[in-house]
Amino acid sequence: MRLLGGNEEQDVGDVLKRSFETALRRVRQRAPLLVAVTMAGGAVGLIGGLSPWMVALGAGLALILAALVSLEGDAAAEQGGVVIAPRAAVADLMGRWRAALDALPDPVIALDQSGAIVHINPAAREIYALLRPGGQPSLLSRDPIFLQAIDEVLEDGLQRTVEVQERVPIDRRVRLTLTAMAGTSTEAAAPRVVIALRDLTEQDRLGRMRADFVANASHELRTPLASLVGFIETLQGRASDDPVARGRFLGIMGQQAARMSRLVDDLLSLSRVEMREHVPPRAxxxxxxxxxxxxxxxxxxxxxxxxxxxxxxxxxxxxxxxxxxxxxxxxxxxxxxxxxxxxxxxxxxxxxxxxxxxxxxxxxxxxxxxxxxxxxxxxxxxxxxxxxxxxxxxxxxxxxxxxxxxxxxxxxxxxxxxxxxxxxxxxxxxxxxxxxxxxxxxxxx
Ligand SMILES: Nc1ncnc2c1ncn2[C@@H]1O[C@H](COP(=O)(O)OP(=O)(O)OP(=O)(O)O)[C@@H](O)[C@H]1O
Ligand SMILES: [Mg+2]
CATH class of the missing domain: 3.30.565.10 (Histidine kinase-like ATPase, C-terminal domain)
Incomplete structure (x- = not known):
């Protein structure tokens, strides 16, 4: 025999089997409550002076009654394999995804089906003070690549990453990862796209600093090194037989070598103190x-x-x-x-x-x-x-x-x-x- 449930045709045997398994699972979950009710039923029977058969029957009836009450009191009803949560559960779920986004250290924004903002986590609020629920994501960036990516993710559900360069209020480069959220909830405020933001400005600045540092350090070392190489060549060539020139050149070479050694000492000192910077002294x-x-x-x-x-x-x-x-x-x-x-x-x-x-x-x-x-x-x-x-x-x-x-x-x-x-x-x-x-x-x- 076939049944029509939701959009699917189902086998009656299957439906009964699933219902029985669900009931059994819930009875198991509520085992302590059922045992307590059964024992109470039995005790009342005994105190009332009934025969053992009547007591057993009473306890059995109490057990079935308790199981039925517990099943009926269940919040969610299963229909055709689709869980339809009651309003309270939906509200709870909405609260939970908001709490999950709020717990993330990175800035995250959620959009609804129409592309409007439904949630801004605290990390995002800190950076984008202008964003408000109900507002448009263009407040985040007006870059057409970003706005187009939102439409595309809403349409095909595929993840996209875009990078935008903002000039206002300050210069910053941001990477935005847009992820579609599949859901069964029909709530208007349900999130459909979650946008995770990563500010790359600091990373860029550090990269530039590192490159500058290497360039500066090489330049500072190259100058005395070039001078040393030049004097060595001169001493090997035309100044090899000139004791006065040799003495003067060796003096300059000594100064240049000392300069290089001071630079290396300072670089090591800097890197040592930087490495220990997070550990304050205790003495x-x-x-x-x-x-x-x-x-x-x-x-x-x-x-x-x-x-x-x-x-x-x-x-x-x-x-x-x-x-x-x-x-x-x-x-x-x-x-x-x-x-x-x-x-x-x-x-x-x-x-x-x-x-x-x-x-x-x-x-x-x-x-x-x-x-x-x-x-x-x-x-x-x-x-x-x-x-x-x-x-x-x-x-x-x-x-x-x-x-x-x-x-x-x-x-x-x-x-x-x-x-x-x-x-x-x-x-x-x-x-x-x-x-x-x-x-x-x-x-x-
Ligand atoms: N007391 C000061 N009066 C005037 N200028 C100063 C004074 N102290 C530092 N400066 C300036 O600041 C710059 C940076 O100083 P810093 O001590 O970092 O480097 P430095 O003295 O050039 O080299 P190093 O200290 O590594 O031998 C100096 O080059 C100098 O121009
Ligand atoms: Mg100095």
């Missing part, structure tokens, strides 16, 4: 002591330039969580810069001050020179690798342009802040600020 160190040692080590350099180098520690212990070697490297770089680029013979001052910040305090270490200063347009870029106000003057002074980049990464690792203040003609002050640790309890209190 408690006293900045008064550490910086005093660093400044003393630089006194001969200051004397050679005719400058006076002074150090003023702050009152009491100046304890921070820090790495002694790295703090010394920061002070060395800043003081060397002040001596190199400051006015010859003018003082260079290193001071530590305590800055109160609510219940906590921070320690500010400032290196001040009275040199020609730095024009304001250069200030934001000074900590970029290889960035120099004047590459020629820096190179002449033996600089590699990596000093402040190393300083910035070390201060980042210490969760501190680097401030650069400079006024052309008046000098520059480079200050780094690190959280002060609770003072060590004094033994004499």
């Amino acid at each position: 408690a160190i006293d900045l008064n002591e550490t910086i005093s040692v660093a400044v003393q080590a630089l006194e001969p350099v200051a004397r050679a330039t005719g400058a006076t180098l002074t150090f003023t520690p702050c009152d009491g212990p100046a304890v921070v969580l820090g790495e002694t070697d790295e703090i010394m490297q920061v002070v060395q770089n800043l003081v060397q810069n002040a001596l190199k680029y400051g006015a010859a013979g003018r003082p260079v001052a290193v001071t530590i001050r305590r800055e109160a910040r609510g219940p906590t305090s921070r320690l500010a270490v400032a290196v001040r020179d009275e040199g020609p200063g730095i024009p304001p347009e250069h200030l934001p870029r000074l900590t970029e690798r290889f960035y120099r106000v004047s590459a020629k003057s820096s190179r002449e002074k033996g600089g590699t342009g990596l000093g402040l980049a190393i300083v910035k990464h070390i201060i980042n690792r210490h969760r501190g802040e680097l401030r650069i203040e400079s006024e052309p003609g008046k000098g520059s002050t480079f200050t780094f600020v690190i959280d002060e640790q609770a003072r060590r309890p004094s033994l004499h209190v």
